[in-house]
Amino acid sequence: MKLSTYLYVGLLLYTCFVIYVGFVGAKKIKGLSDFAVASQSMGPISLGLAFAASFFSAATFLGYVGFAYAWGASALWIFLAIFGGSTLGFIVIAKGVRSSNTKIKALSLPDWLGEMYHSDILRALISIIILIQLFYVAGQLSAGGTLLSGLLGMEYSTAVIAVTVVTVIYVTLGGLFADVYTSIGQTCLMMLAGVIVFLSGFVFFKGGITEVSTILATQNPNFITTLNPDSLHMYSYATVFGVILIEFAFSGQPQLLTKILALKDPRDMKKMIWTWIIAAFCCMLVIFGGLYMLAINPHLPKPDYAVVEYVKLYFHPIISTILAISIVAALMSTACGLLLVMTTCISNDLFLKTLVKNHIIHMEEEKAQNLAFAMTKILPAVFGFICVLMTLNPPKFMGVMVWIGISGVASATLAPMLIAIIWPERINAKAAIAGAIAGEAVYMAVYLFSNIEKSVMAAGAWGLIVSFIVMWVLSSGRKKEEFITDSKNTEA
Numbered sequence: 422m423k424l425s426t427y428l429y430v431g432l433l434l435y436t437c438f439v440i441y442v443g444f445v446g447a448k449k450i451k452g453l454s455d456f457a458v459a460s461q462s463m464g465p466i467s468l469g470l471a472f473a474a475s476f477f478s479a480a481t482f483l484g485y486v487g488f489a490y491a492w493g494a495s496a497l498w499i500f501l502a503i504f505g506g507s508t509l510g511f512i513v514i515a516k517g518v519r520s521s522n523t524k525i526k527a528l529s530l531p532d533w534l535g536e537m538y539h540s541d542i543l544r545a546l547i548s549i550i551i552l553i554q555l556f557y558v559a560g561q562l563s564a565g566g567t568l569l570s571g572l573l574g575m576e577y578s579t580a581v582i583a584v585t586v587v588t589v590i591y592v593t594l595g596g597l598f599a600d601v602y603t604s605i606g607q608t609c610l611m612m613l614a615g616v617i618v619f620l621s622g623f624v625f626f627k628g629g630i631t632e633v634s635t636i637l638a639t640q641n642p643n644f645i646t647t648l649n650p651d652s653l654h655m656y657s658y659a660t661v662f663g664v665i666l667i668e669f670a671f672s673g674q675p676q677l678l679t680k681i682l683a684l685k686d687p688r689d690m691k692k693m694i695w696t697w698i699i700a701a702f703c704c705m706l707v708i709f710g711g712l713y714m715l716a717i718n719p720h721l722p723k724p725d726y727a728v729v730e731y732v733k734l735y736f737h738p739i740i741s742t743i744l745a746i747s748i749v750a751a752l753m754s755t756a757c758g759l760l761l762v763m764t765t766c767i768s769n770d771l772f773l774k775t776l777v778k779n780h781i782i783h784m785e786e787e788k789a790q791n792l793a794f795a796m797t798k799i800l801p802a803v804f805g806f807i808c809v810l811m812t813l814n815p816p817k818f819m820g821v822m823v824w825i826g827i828s829g830v831a832s833a834t835l836a837p838m839l840i841a842i843i844w845p846e847r848i849n850a851k852a853a854i855a856g857a858i859a860g861e862a863v864y865m866a867v868y869l870f871s872n873i874e875k876s877v878m879a880a881g882a883w884g885l886i887v888s889f890i891v892m893w894v895l896s897s898g899r900k901k902e903e904f905i906t907d908s909k910n911t912e913a
Contacts, residue, residue, distance in 0.1 A: 424738040428572055431742040435749065436587055442602045443591030465689035467605055469696025471754075472680045474604035476507070476671070476697075477611055477704045478557075478755035479564030480823040482748045487724035488654070489711025493637055493644030495655040500705055502661075502668040508698060510672030515681045516690055517842030518673075522682055529762060530675040530834060531770040533682070537841040540850035545775040546857055548766040550833045551675055555804065557826030558759045559811035561752035564725070566812060568748055571726055572733075581812050584753065589805040592757045592764075593798055603757070607750035612703035614747035617740060618728065619706035622713050625735055630709075636716040644715065653821070654876045663879030667824075670831035670885055673838050675766070676758035759826075760801045768796035821877055825869075828881025832864035833857040836889040840896065852895035860888025 489496035518533060527533035531551065535544025565584035570577040591603065626632040637644035643651060650656050654664055671677075684693060710728035714721070717734070721727060729748075732741045776782040777789045784792070837853040864884030867873040874880040 424733070424741055425573055427738040427742040428745055431746050432569075432749065435746050438606070439587065439591045439603050439753065440594075443594035445602070464685060465692035466696050467602075468680045468684055469693040470608040470700060471604035472511075472677055472693065472697050473700035473704065474608045474611070474751070474754035475676050475680065475758040476701070476755075477608075477751055478823065479561050479568075479748055479752035481704060482611070482614070482707055482728065482751050483564050483568070483725045484560075484823060485708050486711035486728040487726075488652075489708050490715045490721065490727035491711075491724040492649045492652040492655065493641070493646075493715065494634075494712065495643075495646065495649035495652050496708060496711065498655050498661050498664060499668075499708065502665045503701060503705060504698075506665040506668035507672050507701075508694075510669035511694055511697060514673045514678075514838060514842065515694070516687075518678060518838070519681050519684055519687045519690060521842075523687060527682060528769050529682075529765045530673070530678045530838075531766050532774065533678070534834070534837055534841070534853070535770065535774065538837065538848055538850040538853050540853065541775045541779055543837070543850055543853050543857070544770050546854060547834060547837075548770040548775075550857065550861060551766050551830055552763060553829035554675070554759050554763060554826040555808055555811065556822050556829070558756050558804065559808040560822035560826070561756040561759075562808050563812040563822065564752050565749060567723070567725065568729065568745065571729060572745055578813070581809055584749070584756075585805045585809050588753050588756045589760065589801045592760050593801045603750075604754050607747075607754045608700050608704075610743065610747040610750050611707075612700055614744045615704045615706040617736075618710040618713075618732070618744070621735065622709055625713070626716070633712055633716045637712065640715070640719050654878055656876075660876050660879045663876065663882035666882040666885070667828055667831055667878045670835040670881070671827060673835055674827060674830060675762040675834075676755070679758065679762060679765075760804055763804055764797050764800040767800055768793040772796065824877040824881070828864060828868070828877050828884070829861065832860040832881045832884025832888060835885045836860060836892045839889070840892055844896075847893070847896040849892075849896040852892045855895055856888040856892030859891040860884040863887040 485496065485499055488499070521537065522533060525533065525536040527536050531544045531547035534547055535541060562581050562585055566577045566581035569575050569580035569583070573580075575583075622633060623629045628635070634645050643649045648655055648657060648661070655661055681693075684690065707728060710731050711724075714727040714731040717731070721730060728744070732744045736744070772782075773789060773793045777784055777786075782789075834857065836856045840847055840853070861884065864880050867883055868877055868880030874883060
């Protein structure tokens, strides 16, 4: 059989699987809490795998591999960034957020920040800022369009619409239940694909990694250097630090935080973290596919397509199909998590807990709750439609679009999160609002509205550093003893 036949059958089976899971999840959803955080009822292994599925998107399987193909070994800094920055961020942020959420029962990042800082304004502000994640979703859909159009010969726009429709259906039906249940299978596929691609280098190149390095050195000495001056992200140690810092912040991204909030027992956090570490290592191995393809053919017109071309050249159609489905799984799981979060931010955080709560919109509580729940059935499709429009002219590197969304959120949210977790005696709503605005403004100024910083990751790092400084300067600085006394009085 032809590769296209295997792909059509594999993608059809996968589509049936996620739609089925969506219907199963739909039976468990009775309200907004079920939709957003599965009523805090999920186990550590399943959530660890779900965390990995939302973490490793098409940016990993296409974008990061594209970085390796375009700039060589310097892209391997991403390994350090993820296992150093992201894992540390996971440990610090996840434990702090889930522990505190035992009492406040937040449904999202804006909700958690609003409760921790006792500020509806902060909750609303972060809810709006999180909508920049539309770029992140658009990047996933663009990757799906690129992949399916390249492998199946479909029109790019048709492929984007197909991926969007399936994703919207199962997130609308099953909420976080569907997200987590599908993510278990999705992560297993991604882990398998990463391991297969990495080991293939020792089969197809007699000298393994050493031979690959020799070939790359003859093409361009910068391909095997620690820093590549031609890279968008790894051209200096300062930008590498920025990448590590923004990966630290990534662990606090709203679509990942929902998995943390859904954990049934905070004592199981260690199991969840170790599940993530194992899954992350296996998934990240796919980056080597970019180096392998660069050694074989350095003249591909689109770097993001490097691993797909590599697999098409050397692997049996069944293996190629597994990889293709793994990429589709990666982008759909991430897009699902993002649509879920943005929907929760608008329906719960902005509508219910800001506009209705503060009587800006006058409505009976039961009616407001019903309307908020109804929004969860409409907003994913609205956001999906907007993202489809955003993909009509995709950038050269899909990973850039993804990181516009990630950095935009991190620059505004990390500082308030860390202050609340590590220095709760400095919690100050006005400082948090000012810090969030300052961080977002700096990020936009140095990257989106100027050429001061060409790395979107480094730009996000600049934003969050400024955000932290502003918050620290403006925060109250009460003595810890006073804070403890106030906290006890509040609880009483």
